Structure formats: structure tokens, C-alpha cells
Amino acid sequence: MNDIAQKNHAHGNPRNFWRLYVFSTDHKVIAKQYLGLALFWALLGGFTAYLIRWQIAHPDTEAWGWGFIEPGVYNALVTMHGTIMVFFVAMPLLLAVFGNFLIPLMIGARDMAFPRLNMLSVWIFALASIVLITSFFVPGGAPAAGWTGYPPLSAKNEYTGGGYGVDLWLVALALEFASFLLGGVNFLTTAMNLRAPGMTWLRLPVLVWMQLIAAVVFMLSVGPIIAGAVLLLMDRNLGTTFYAPAGGGDPLLWQHLFWFFGHPEVYVILLPGFGIILEVLAVFARKPVFAYRPIIYASMVAGLLSFIVWAHHQYLSGMDPRLAMPFSITTIIISVPFGLVVLSIIATLWGSSMSFQTPMLFALGSLGVFIFGGLTGIFNGSAPVDIYIHDTYFVVAHFHYTLISNVFFAGFAGLYYWFPKMFGRMMNEALGKIHFWLTFIFFNAVFGPMHLVGVGGMMRRISNPTQYDFLKPVEPLNMFITLMAILLLVSQLAFVINFLWSLLAGKVATANPWRSNTLEWTTSSPPPHENFAATPVVHRGAYEYSVPHAQDDWLPQDFDSDKASKAALP
Amino acid sequence: MVTNARTMDGSLEPAGKAGTWWFLSSEIPTFGGLLVSYIVLRLGGSGWAEASSHLNLNIALANTFLLLTSSMTIVMAHAAVQENDHKRAAKFLALTVLLGLSFLIMKALEYGVEIRHGFLPGSGIFWSFYYGMTGLHALHVFAGIIVNLVLCIQAARGSLAPNGHRIELAGLYWHFVDIVWIFLFPLLYLA
């Protein structure tokens, strides 16, 4: 079994520090490396958010810890906030961290199919991070063309006033994509080839399925934007005219290439979040996931649909207006597969026996928040309504509700839930609960009212709303939102403290503190170098909780009931 | 459950092949997006055929021939390694590398000719696409050459795994690059 992993670990557990923690091929170490990078970026992204909010609420006053925010710098902040949060926080956290750490553990493998490739991808990602950080310091400053980098604004420096910022931004994105591309190859091959005996496709935990679907969607959608980025780099540096109408090109081309990737990307982030929610809910509700297969099929359908909805970002972009309704229809139809997933999650709660530890609270919070975000998505999906709310804060509020629900809340649920397995210690329960309630309250206080700001017509990415008469009514709201946003950011200290403190002095965790069924809990916390002393043999699906007539309310996947009953006989 | 059966035998074969194919599955949209952009802009624009007529068809023909042949030589190397004749495999791989290199050299010459005639990447949308697509393709060829070179040395040294599976994987990538050229050639030179 798993000869591949064995081949790559013939020399067993490397002893020296570098091979063990820095240039490690161990998927668990790599996951932690991604986690470190993601948390670092999250801090930076949070700081940009604070500056953005400050400028909106108190335009042209000195922001504490920074000073005045010139309009150009404001655009750079907006650009970097989007780039960082989507590509350097959400993706590493949800895919790289949980995917790398859990896929091999959950399928009973010793490591990824290509451990060295895995190491390569984390180091490419690190390189991308360095390149992106560099862009802050080059003459002209960070890119300021928006995280969507629409040309011509991004194509000519005299338009943005930037220098190498956009070039570095493009290079960083290309590297980041390459890294996750290799990661996706690894995920898929690992799940195809290294499943433990008995781990059939339909016994895989939902999270693994979601990671795989996300990987496929990412790999099939990222190509055009890589090509598009190359073309944009050439436009900037070789004088080509792909996006310059004067030279026969067309700026709209970039928007199509970008969003053909950009929308699937959204589901690449959402699906793993659902996976985490379902894993956590099943455990803390002591109930099998309701409609396991339909959930998986629905996610596949959603992934498929995500390839034919991208133009709903472009209803008003100058795209042929006849295209709008077809894309509007496909977009709104997406509510069906996601609705099915959400209702199945709710159905999982029916007749359950819930205990509300921190992971459960975050999972439930994520569910509640996502429903709101999903429903507001229907407004944006409808072409006529989009005429008014496109590029307003309604859109901003909407995608923060959907993305933060699955990055922030689901991500935290996952961290609190798997922290014992990752680091061998429990996180502090009281601090965790405080963290949840503060986050939940302030999050809704920030992004709930933001919908009203959008309904008021406030455009995205304007640094000074007070320049517009028709925005006078929303100014008090903006101030309130900023206050709440600062409190939301501050309340994350509860997590930082909890994380660091538990890392060093948390209660030592048992192998299976939550009494879960999935394979990662059958090995010690943290797992040894090759995960399992003996390759586990799988006898059942991942969610056999509260089985009738079973003496216990859980049946681990590798629990051999026949052998057990034989052993029970005198 | 085809793949499920494979779960049981842990030989590298399926893993490497599946991985390579997944990688190619993301390369297809990369070049696909490029070709699609070229096609729609060309159908909607004007003056493309005129610009294209300045290209040197003979060099392109020679290059097509080189790349097709290199595709043949690398499968020959694969066939050889399957018959466990690593020396012959090394010869064919060396041939493949040479063919690839001469493709790049020809391409460089072609660029030189065009630049001397004043057709730069900035000389219009057709030239933008010409340099963009052939450039990206050339990069892929270059990467393939390096891979093949490494395998060639390994095969010559006899340090290649007995099943020589890696040659097939390198071949998959190399053939894909060849297929891309198969479409670039008519799109740029003939149409």
C-alpha cells in the first residue's frame, strides 16, 4: 500500500532541522507553512481594510498608524486588499492548508502522491508572496488598477501613475496560479491513487470531495487568465496592443479572460468551506450528513455551471447586451445546487443532538451568514437590478457575506476543529467562544448596513463619498460601519492570543478529542511522520453517527465490527 | 471504479500519468484562451491576412516538420525503453532534443528576419498575437527540451527507472506542445 509515499520516504523521518521544518516534503509541515503565510497575509489584508474604511468614514484625515491617504494610495490599498484576501489568504487557507493537511490523512495515505511537487508548490507560493510584497516598495508603489486589473487602466503607467507595481502584481499572480496548479495536480492524483483499502469514492469525507471539485474547477478555469496575464505583461513591456483599441485590440477581452477564471474561482473558495462546515456539523450534531451523495452531485453541477456564468460581472461593461439575459439565467439557476447543499446542511441539524463548542459555533455562524450572502447574490445575478447596484457597495457587501462566511467563519471552524490534530494541543474554549460572538456580531454590523449604503448608490473604490450630494444620507452609516470594522479587526486578537497561547501551553490533545469517525482521528495528534502506524482499512462511510442499536453514538471508518463482535464472544 | 482498482497497486505508473494529464488539462485552456482570442479578434478585425502574408512560410514549414518528427522520435524512445533498450532510448531522446533545439533556432532566425523587416510586437494586433502565441509556445518547447535532456542523460547513464515511465510522461507533454503548434501553424501562416 502507498508505495509511492514509501519510496519518497525511504530514508524515513529526516532528522536535520532544514529538511524537517523548512524544505520538508511532509504534507503536514507544508500545510503549516501555508497556514503561517496565510495568517501573515491576513494581518496585512486586515490592515489595508482598516485604512480603506478609515478613509471612507473620515476622508482626508490622518489615519492612526499611517497618516494621510492620498487617492492614488487609496486605489493601491483597494487593489491590494482584494488581491491579498482572495489569492493570498482565502486560497492558501481553504485549499492549501486544509487540503494538504487533510486529504492524505482522511483517505488513509502516508503523504501526497508527489511530495516533492508539494514542496515546490509551497515555495513557489512563498516566492509569489515575496514578489507581491516587493510591489509595495517599488517606485510608483503598489498596483492601483483594482484587483480585477482592467486595462487600459492597468496597461499604461500614465493612467495609474504606477511604476512596476502592476508588472510585479501580474508576476505574483502567475506564480500563485502555478503553485495552486501543481497543488491541484497533487490533490487529484493523491485522491485517485492513494486511498486506503476500502476507501471507495463514495466513502470519502465530503471535505475531500469538495477539495477535489475545487481543484478541478481551478485547474480548468485558470488557463485563460494566465494567458491573459502574459498578454497584459506584453502590452505593458513590449508595446503590443492586445488590449489597446488604437492598435486593434480590445479592453473587453481581458474582462472575459479574467472572469472566465474569476467566477469559478469564487466556487474554488466556497466549496472547501462547505466541506469544513459539513465535517464539523456532523461531528457536533452526532448525525450523518444528510443527503451525502446529492450534496456531492450538486457541488459538481455548481462547479460545472460556474463556467457559464462569468459574464454576469460584465452586464454593463459594454458587452453585447443580448448576452446579458442568458448569463442572468445561468447565474440565477446556480441557486438550485447551492440551495440543495444549504438545505441538506440544515436537514442535517434536524433531530440531531448538538453541543456548541467553538468549531460548531463557527460552522453554524458560517451557515447563517452564507445564506444571507447567497440570497443577496440573486439581486446581483438579475441583469436589470444589476444596472443600478453594479459597482456599488451592495456588491461589496454581497461578496463579503459569501466569501467571509466561507473563509473567515468556515476557516475558523476548521482551525478550531483540527488545531488539536495539527499541533497536538486543544485551543482555549472560553476565548474561542468570545472570539466567535465578537466576530459574528461585528461582522454583521459591518456588512449588513453596507447593503443599505449600496442601495443608496455609493460606488465602489471611491476614496471620498463626501464629494457627492446624493451620498449625504449614507455618510453616518459609513462612519458606523468603519467603527464596527475596527472593532471586528480588534476582536480577532482573541484568536491570535488563543492560537499562540494554545500552541505553547494549550491542554494536550488526545488522538480523538471530538469523537469523530474520519481517519485523521485514528492516528495520534499530531500524526507521526508517515501518518499511520499501519495503513488503515476502511469499513464504512465517514458519517456513521448515532447508528441505531450501536452501543456508542459513533463508528470510526476503520472500526471492524465483525472482528469486534468476535472478540466480544467468550 | 477503474481508479479504485489502481488504489491497490502502488506503482508510480498511474500516479505519474494521471498527474501529467491533469497538468495538461490546465494547459489546454491556457492555449485555448489564447487561440480563441486570436480567432474572434481576427474574424472581427481587418488587415490580418495582409500582415500574415509577410510571414516566412518556408521556415514555418521546416519547423512544423521538425516538431512532428521530434514527436515521432520521442515515442520511439518510449518504445525503446519499453523493450528495455535504454541506450536506444537515449539516442532517440538526444535526437528529440536536437530537433527541439533546431526548432528554437529556426524560430529565432524567423524572429530576426521579421524584426529586420520592422515587424515588432508593437506593429499591430496581428504581430502582437504572432509574438505572443509563438513566444509562449517557444517557452513550452524550451521547458520540454530541458526535461528531455535530463531524461536523455539518465537513460544514457542507465540511471532511469527500469519501466522508463518518465519518458512516456515527458512524451505526453512534448506531444501536447506539438499539437499546439499543429494549430498555430495554420492559424498564423496559412489562414
Added chain:
Amino acid sequence: MQNWFPENVSTFGADVDGIFWLIFYITTVWFFLTEGLILYFVFRYRRRPGCKAVYAAGDTWRQLAWVLVPMAIIVALDVLIDVRGADVWAKVKLQRPPTDIIVRATGKQFNWEFTYPGPDGKFGTDDDLTTDNELHIPVGKPIHVVLTSKDVIHSFFLPHFRLKQDAMPGREIPVWFEATKPGEYEIPCAELCGFGHSGMNGRLFVQTADDYGRWVAEKWPEKRPTDGDRQSETKSRRSRG
């Protein structure tokens, strides 16, 4: 919530808002249904000593009906939203009622340039009138605006008219609207267009028929064809300000 919208002063604004409210009511119902259900379950099925969870994996059609039937309802509602929406989209973006008032709006960093064809109704003639950030139109008449851009992408946004359309370099995109109420409104740019994006804001003066007539008379006094050039210069000079 209604009073958060800017006042609607266009003929089709009510239709756009109508779809907004249609979706608002539908989603509100779903919101309270789902969130209420979650809250009820959280309260009702919290862990109690000695009471085990129900083993329901949703693997029978009878159980699946609980999620599949709502799906059918969702499909029906989606169709409703799209069918109703299609008409409004067509009304705003696909059909344009005929008019004799056509204006060219050119976005540039960082203001709107409006060009009137003048009495001869043709652009590019010497009686064209170009104004910066100032658009004068009569109330109760359809207006055609042909959008384009000199440099980057801008977005022509009329919040009070529920109208938005990007202005693309290399494209000429026509939009139309009809004002129902005289007054002074704003024309912000809704697409990030550089460091001056915030504050790129034009003025739309919707005037009664007489006021508009007076404005036209002031801009295009009876002129002799011979010194058209000088005339147009002075006109354009007067228009600045």
C-alpha cells in the same frame, strides 16, 4: 429600506426598482424560513442527557423530498425572476424610443465631456457644442447618450435614473433615458478610472421645455453661416464655466 434609494426620476427607474423589490420579497421569505429553521433546530435539538440523535442519512426518496421539493419551488421562482427581469432589461438596454436629442458623452481622466450636435443635428460640424461635466436636457423627452472614452474605462452612472453603463475606449455604446422631474442631478463615474476616480462627477440639469429652449437659444443664437468658426469658438469658450 425604500427611503435609502435616491429619488427615482426616470421613466424606467420604477421597473428596475420593481424587480429589486420582487427579489427582495422572495429572498426575505427564504431568509426567515431558513434562518428561522436553523434557530429552531439549534434550540430544539441542543444536546440533552440520554437523548440520542436520529439516524437520518437522507438516502431514501421520502427523506430527500424535504430538500428536493424546495428545489422545485426555487426553480419556479428563478424562472419568475428571469422572465420579469428580461422585459425590464430589454426596456432599458435593448430598445431605444426614437428621439431628436442625441448627445455624445466622452469619459476622460477625470471628467465627462458632453457634445451636442447643434441645430444641424450632425456631429463633427462647426456648430457642435462641447461642455465639461454639464448635461442639459428637457424633461419628458427620451434622450440618447452615445458613450465612449478617451483613455480608460469609465462608467456613466445616473443614480436617480437607475441607469449605468461603462464607457469603453474603442467602443461607442448608446444608452437612453427619459426624465420625469426637472432638477439638478449628479453623473458620477462608477468604474475605477485612476487616482481622480473619486470626485469624477458631472452635473445633469433636467429643465422644463421653456428653460431648455432658453438654454438652447443662449448657446446657439441665430448665426450667419460665414463666420461659423469664430461663432463655435466663442460658444465653446462660453460653455466653459
Added chain:
Amino acid sequence: MSAQSRHYLIIWFWLVGLVVLSVAAAWILPKSQAWVLIFTVAGAKAFLVARHYMHLKDETWLIYAIALVPLAFVFVLLIALFPDFVYHLTRR
């Protein structure tokens, strides 16, 4: 030379022949017909390489799916871009 190598060689002859054919078509036939022929030939060449050199002919359905699904999405992209760039109602 083994049977397999011979097979590969035959495919190569086919490929070269097809190249000659498409170039000849570009010279002889009128544009529209030439285009049809040229791109059919290109497709045929790609098919030969994929099926024989990339061994698709003895692969499982899964590999086929991995190879064909991306093509389907590229096709979707092509169709969706036509109205904007080919018919260009608004392009100057």
C-alpha cells in the same frame, strides 16, 4: 524494428502527408474552401498525435474526460466571445 515502432513510423508518414496537403490546399484552393480543409487537416493531425503518440487509444474513460472537458469549456468561451468581437455592434 518492433511492430510498435513501425506503427509510430506509419503515423509519422501520415502526419507529414497531411502537412503537405494543407499547404497545397492553401496555394491551390480558393480561400473559403482552403480554410475548411486546412483546419479539418489540423484537427486530423491533432487527433492522430493524441490517439497514437499520446496513447489515448488504450486509455480509460477518465483520461478522455480529463482531456476533453477542458476543450468543451474552451468552446463555450469561443461561442460567448463571438457577439462581442465578431459582430461588434458597438466597436469602432
